[in-house]
Amino acid sequence: SSELTQDPAVSVALGQTVRITCQGDSLRSYYASWYQQKPGQAPVLVIYGKNNRPSGIPDRFSGSSSGNTASLTITGAQAEDEADYYCNSRDSSGNHLGVVFGGGTKLTVL
Amino acid sequence: QVQLVQSGAEVKKPGSSVKVSCKASGGTFSSYAISWVRQAPGQGLEWMGRIIPILGIANYAQKFQGRVTITADKSTSTAYMELSSLRSEDTAVYYCARPLTYYYDSSGYPNFDIWGQGTMVTVSS
Numbered sequence: 001s002s003e004l005t006q007d008p009a010v011s012v013a014l015g016q017t018v019r020i021t022c023q024g025d026s027l028r029s030y031y032a033s034w035y036q037q038k039p040g041q042a043p044v045l046v047i048y049g050k051n052n053r054p055s056g057i058p059d060r061f062s063g064s065s066s067g068n069t070a071s072l073t074i075t076g077a078q079a080e081d082e083a084d085y086y087c088n089s090r091d092s093s094g095n096h097l098g099v100v101f102g103g104g105t106k107l108t109v110l
Numbered sequence: 111q112v113q114l115v116q117s118g119a120e121v122k123k124p125g126s127s128v129k130v131s132c133k134a135s136g137g138t139f140s141s142y143a144i145s146w147v148r149q150a151p152g153q154g155l156e157w158m159g160r161i162i163p164i165l166g167i168a169n170y171a172q173k174f175q176g177r178v179t180i181t182a183d184k185s186t187s188t189a190y191m192e193l194s195s196l197r198s199e200d201t202a203v204y205y206c207a208r209p210l211t212y213y214y215d216s217s218g219y220p221n222f223d224i225w226g227q228g229t230m231v232t233v234s235s
Contacts, residue, residue: 037155098157101155103154
């Protein structure tokens with residue numbers, strides 16, 4: 001199956017902008033989705049498709065993609081944005097109905 | 111607003127099986143491809159497979175082929191995930207998740223906007 005690679009940890013100063021990246025061959029064919037997960041909670045979808053936010057997700061969250069890399073950008077990070085972030089996409093190798101997740105990035109807001 | 115409500119925590123012996131349920135309430139169920147995703151303690155998310163209840167068609171991640179069975183009961187809007195030959199490495203929180211769009215609209219897959227609350231499965235002798 002495909003693999004998606006994320007940096008294990010990223011930090012950002014309160015109010016600053018941070019970019020979290022996700023790399024993988026499947027991203028050349030499919031968009032990534034992004035999830036925020038706080039301790040003890042289920043993941044929450046924050047970005048999907050080209051750059052779409054579900055209802056209720058603040059507009060400081062945005063997404064972009066180029067080649068084999070997808071990015072989640074938080075513009076003006078808030079304390080409540082401290083969480084783990086995961087990307088996913090469809091599997092582009094073999095099982096195209098399959099789903100692959102990145103390993104996750106732990107975001108610390110300083 | 112649709113909710114996915116999962117069954118409670120389980121403690122299992124190595125070599126046994128576990129069956130976790132995921133009941134949808136407040137919305138449509140059968141026309142979505144319901145996925146199962148697990149998360150070992152301190153680890154990332156791992157997709158296990160999915161089912162389209164209205165078709166009864168399941169699809170599994172290669173890693174779990176032969177060991178996982180995903181089924182659904184349309185009449186009760188409930189999906190099930192059964193994992194057999196359990197080992198300690200299967201200790202994890204198991205989630206069901208529903209994507210944004212019906213199964214025939216691939217634009218909404220795999221954007222999982224609705225998740226169950228998770229079911230902790232502990233495998234220990």
